[in-house]
Amino acid sequence: MRVSKTQQANNQRAIIAAAVELMTQHGFEATTMKQIARAANLGDATI
Known part of the structure; x- marks a missing residue:
């Protein structure tokens, strides 16, 4: 499944915040x- 650049950025921010x-x-x-x-x-x- 392809993920948009916006969603990738949102995921990255969520991962960093959670970590x-x-x-x-x-x-x-x-x-x-x-x-x-x-x-x-x-x-x-x-x-």
């Missing part, structure tokens, strides 16, 4: 990609 939030709360080592994907409301494969 920063989770890593701030739980630390770098304790944060998983799956947690980031879920917090960003994206599928695991999107990350």
Whole structure:
């Protein structure tokens, strides 16, 4: 499935925001990609 450049940018912003939030709360080592994907409301494969 093709994703528009706008959607790619939105996904990237959501991933970064979720990652920063989770890593701030739980630390770098304790944060998983799956947690980031879920917090960003994206599928695991999107990350």
